Amino acid sequence: MTQTLLETTDLTVRFGGHVAVDRVTCSFRAGELTAIVGPNGAGKTTYFNLISGQIGATAGRVTLKGQDITRLSVSRRCRLGLGRAFQLTNLFPELSVFENVRLVMQTRMGRGLNLLSTAESHADVSHAALAVLERVRLDRLRDQKVSELSHGNQRKLEVAMLIALEPDVYMFDEPTAGMSVDEAPVVLDLITELKQDRSRTILLVEHKMDVIRTLADRIIVLHNGALVADGPPAEVMASDVVQEAYMGKEIEDV
């Protein structure tokens, strides 16, 4: 049987009187890409925030590889194998693209976060970091300061940092948002490539139907914070509950 890597059980968060995520019980198995869809304000990003630890749950549980991580910090969850595309505010904007990836790689490879170590002192780490930059086609810009990158390249760097972490669970929140039509395919190809590794699971919050159609093995639908549908893409998209949830046509091209 395929291994369950991540599970949420009755996961709930309340903001004042508003229940943004409402008793969501769902498991995510190795070798599967799950698209999380729903109208604006449905709770998708909040669900992601609860899983990655950016916000605390009011009730319920998050389990990673059998371990209850509900009360753990973002960084503890990250070390246990939960990887969410980095917010660039967490990076070092004045360091180069290469240095940022190298630092993540260095930390993952157990060398600690040492800003003063040189690329030469960790040749294997540097080599691996460069390989990741080649995969996202940022190798040309390796010496550019992060603060000087275009929006599209910043998004690619976020993906590079995530790949460098090699998590068991990849979490992407609209990875191609704001990218040009030339840039988006690089990121989508990378996610397709990541899917080939059947030992991991990928969660994707996405509005673009063409992206969902290309990538998703499974779709879950949130509506008013609750899980209202879960299954293979064709089946879920044809279901009455989804048709109703999308009467507002927030999802592109439905």
Ligand SMILES: Nc1ncnc2c1ncn2[C@@H]1O[C@H](COP(=O)(O)OP(=O)(O)OP(=O)(O)O)[C@@H](O)[C@H]1O
């Ligand atoms: N920190 C917060 N405090 C109060 N309300 C919040 C907070 N974060 C989210 N919400 C509310 O929770 C609901 C779910 O928001 P969320 O951003 O998760 O939706 P979403 O499905 O990701 O929407 P979108 O597709 O527009 O990004 C919204 O009504 C939002 O206003």
